[in-house]
Amino acid sequence: xxxxxxxxxxxxxxxxxxxxxxxxxxxxxxxxxxxxxxxxxxxxxxxxxxxxxxxxxxxxxxxxxxxxxxxxxxxxxxxxxxxxxxxxxxxxxxxxxxxxxxxxxxxxxxxxxxxxxxxxxxxxxxxxxxxxxxxxxxxxxxxxxxxxxxxxxxxxxxxxxxxxxxxxxxxxxxxxxxxxxxxxxxxxxxxxxxxxxxxxxxxxxxxxxxxxxxxxxxxxxxxxxxxxxxxxxxxxxxxxxxxxxxxxxxxxxxxxxxxxxxxxxxxxxxxxxxxxx
Amino acid sequence: xxxxxxxxxxxxxxxxxxxxxxxxxxxxxxxxxxxxxxxxxxxxxxxxxxxxxxxxxxxxxxxxxxxxxxxxxxxxxxxxxxxxxxxxxxxxxxxxxxxxxxxxxxxxxxxxxxxxxxxxxxxxxxxxxxxxxxxxxxxxxxxxxxxxxxxxxxxxxxxxxxxxxxxxxxxxxxxxxxxxxxxxxxxxxxxxxxxxxxxxxxxxxxxxxxxxxxxxxxxxxxxxxxxxxxxxxxxxxxxxxxxxxxxxxxxxxxxxxxxxxxxxxxxxxxxxxxxxxxxxxxxxxxxxxxxxxxxxxxxxxxxxxxxxxxxxxxxxxxxxxxxxxxxxxxxxxxxxxxxxxxxxxxxxxxxxxxxxxxxxxxxxxxxxxxxxxxxxxxxxxx
Numbered sequence: 001x002x003x004x005x006x007x008x009x010x011x012x013x014x015x016x017x018x019x020x021x022x023x024x025x026x027x028x029x030x031x032x033x034x035x036x037x038x039x040x041x042x043x044x045x046x047x048x049x050x051x052x053x054x055x056x057x058x059x060x061x062x063x064x065x066x067x068x069x070x071x072x073x074x075x076x077x078x079x080x081x082x083x084x085x086x087x088x089x090x091x092x093x094x095x096x097x098x099x100x101x102x103x104x105x106x107x108x109x110x111x112x113x114x115x116x117x118x119x120x121x122x123x124x125x126x127x128x129x130x131x132x133x134x135x136x137x138x139x140x141x142x143x144x145x146x147x148x149x150x151x152x153x154x155x156x157x158x159x160x161x162x163x164x165x166x167x168x169x170x171x172x173x174x175x176x177x178x179x180x181x182x183x184x185x186x187x188x189x190x191x192x193x194x195x196x197x198x199x200x201x202x203x204x205x206x207x208x209x210x211x212x213x214x215x216x217x218x219x220x221x222x223x224x225x226x227x228x229x230x231x232x233x234x235x236x237x238x239x240x241x242x243x244x245x246x247x248x249x250x251x252x253x254x255x256x257x258x259x260x261x262x263x264x265x266x267x268x269x270x271x272x273x274x275x276x277x
Numbered sequence: 278x279x280x281x282x283x284x285x286x287x288x289x290x291x292x293x294x295x296x297x298x299x300x301x302x303x304x305x306x307x308x309x310x311x312x313x314x315x316x317x318x319x320x321x322x323x324x325x326x327x328x329x330x331x332x333x334x335x336x337x338x339x340x341x342x343x344x345x346x347x348x349x350x351x352x353x354x355x356x357x358x359x360x361x362x363x364x365x366x367x368x369x370x371x372x373x374x375x376x377x378x379x380x381x382x383x384x385x386x387x388x389x390x391x392x393x394x395x396x397x398x399x400x401x402x403x404x405x406x407x408x409x410x411x412x413x414x415x416x417x418x419x420x421x422x423x424x425x426x427x428x429x430x431x432x433x434x435x436x437x438x439x440x441x442x443x444x445x446x447x448x449x450x451x452x453x454x455x456x457x458x459x460x461x462x463x464x465x466x467x468x469x470x471x472x473x474x475x476x477x478x479x480x481x482x483x484x485x486x487x488x489x490x491x492x493x494x495x496x497x498x499x500x501x502x503x504x505x506x507x508x509x510x511x512x513x514x515x516x517x518x519x520x521x522x523x524x525x526x527x528x529x530x531x532x533x534x535x536x537x538x539x540x541x542x543x544x545x546x547x548x549x550x551x552x553x554x555x556x557x558x559x560x561x562x563x564x565x566x567x568x569x570x571x572x573x574x575x576x577x578x579x580x581x582x583x584x585x586x587x588x589x590x591x592x593x594x595x596x597x598x599x600x601x602x603x604x605x606x607x608x609x610x611x612x613x614x615x616x617x618x619x620x621x622x623x624x625x626x627x628x629x630x631x632x633x634x635x636x637x638x639x640x641x642x643x644x645x646x647x648x649x650x651x652x653x654x655x656x657x658x659x
Binding site for chain 1: 309317326330331333335336338340341342344345346347348349350351352353354355356357358360374375378504505506507508510511512513514515521523524
């Protein structure tokens with residue numbers, strides 16, 4: 001019998017939940033792998049990790065991994081995560097959301113989590129589309145792209161998650177892609193250990209619902225596109241300026257040490273209660 | 278040798294109904310409040326904002342809206358806290374999806390809805406009892422729920438404690454409905470010593486984590502609950518789930534899960550349904566009321582008795598599951614049942630359902646933002 005030696009097997013729930021729902025070529029599995037490698041490399045006990053997920057393909061991640069997992073309602077994962085973190089600040093709370101989840105229905109919660117700088121890690125798996133409901137446009141669908149609800153091309157601009165989260169006050173903001181898996185490990189690890197609100201956006205290709213409607217012949221094309229159309233943010237002269245050639249910057253956009261809301265709250269509480277521990 | 282008696286530390290307060298709710302919550306062990314301000318419930322939140330940071334591990338957070346408040350409250354409950362939020366009609370409407378989620382994942386928590394006139398933003402500072410059926414049927418899907426009400430300030434405190442106890446005992450969200458009159462009436466109340474009050478907490482698992490079934494069916498129908506982070510790594514989902522908490526669509530598992538949700542409330546019906554009787558022993562006309570209207574009805578019944586009419590009052594403290602036996606008794610014995618309420622008949626509908634045409638049900642309805650006076654009820658009795 002083959003030895004089960006892969007790290008991922010230590011972190012998956014083997015008693016019920018496979019096969020998974022991700023399509024061939026989907027980037028979500030790569031992100032899940034990266035998340036598991038990060039948690040493992042950081043040496044975090046599984047009992048201390050809470051994975052809170054929204055609805056959609058990315059939301060299914062929570063069923064597969066053997067952490068404390070909460071599969072919540074559409075768009076509201078961050079509100080549950082806020083409650084969990086404030087109730088027990090020792091927990092590492094990671095919130096996994098899709099782009100529709102985080103930006104459209106949950107946009108308000110995202111900016112407020114950033115404003116509070118609550119010590120939660122938000123993983124936004126951006127595949128530019130609503131995958132599970134069958135390929136409708138989201139607020140991260142690039143302008144002009146085709147979806148089930150924008151058959152003649154989307155007229156709306158998409159959000160820049162990095163700009164938005166920085167402006168709202170998140171203290172760690174980074175972007176990676178499913179092609180750049182090694183970099184993603186680093187981004188997610190730093191995000192988890194970051195004291196305040198950390199956001200990692202990951203471009204995670206959806207060949208089934210997004211790719212085939214938008215002139216990608218197959219999944220490989222999408223990954224090649226990610227490779228050739230991204231640029232490391234460190235190599236840019238001005239990180240705030242978008243590259244003129246239209247390439248998308250990836251890397252860490254902001255990393256400032258600021259205490260999370262829970263730290264500030266319990267500090268105040270200690271002061272109020274006169275126990276300067 | 279004489280037994281040394283512990284001195285009871287009762288406190289007397291001159292408090293608003295809303296303040297009494299907050300006192301009751303703290304007494305019941307509530308250590309987490311997430312909310313969004315809305316008239317006429319705001320004082321509950323303000324008291325919690327002042328008090329929670331001063332108690333060990335007490336957490337107060339003002340969220341960006343009611344949806345977020347309810348999400349955070351559920352999150353805290355899952356992490357082991359006794360959690361509460363309070364709101365009013367429009368906010369309560371926003372919370373509905375998450376109330377359904379809390380029913381599904383069996384998260385114990387308390388939602389206080391201080392009702393105001395509606396629909397929509399309606400009459401923010403005027404009394405109404407317009408959300409009775411929303412409390413029962415507001416969220417999508419089929420599920421039981423416990424809805425309580427209070428008619429005076431002391432009861433606001435007591436029913437909040439009861440709400441927490443029911444929530445913990447039955448692992449379910451409990452809704453406490455108040456009306457603006459009760460919430461904004463200031464009365465002298467007694468806050469009992471914590472030792473005098475029965476406080477219940479959820480049952481936590483005692484088996485090793487690998488044996489634990491988070492949604493196992495037990496004789497009580499209420500599974501043990503492990504707080505997040507306690508070593509029992511479980512999956513929580515709003516999807517219909519099996520005993521392990523994993524999503525399922527297998528008809529037998531779906532049926533079992535749904536029927537247990539109902540059974541855990543149904544079989545303790547006798548424990549949950551609460552009402553007060555006043556002069557009902559020989560009554561020929563019975564008033565069925567709840568909230569501040571019950572106080573008007575109380576005076577009306579007294580005045581009716583002075584005039585020789587055999588009137589009595591049933592004050593409902595549990596609205597749902599509907600206290601059928603208490604009401605049914607009246608419909609057998611009395612020639613008229615009067616149901617005054619500040620809506621177009623949300624509770625009289627239940628009374629009529631139970632009555633099933635046996636006796637006369639007279640309704641008094643006001644939806645103009647005014648209270649129902651004793652004389653209006655007296656007129657209906659006589």
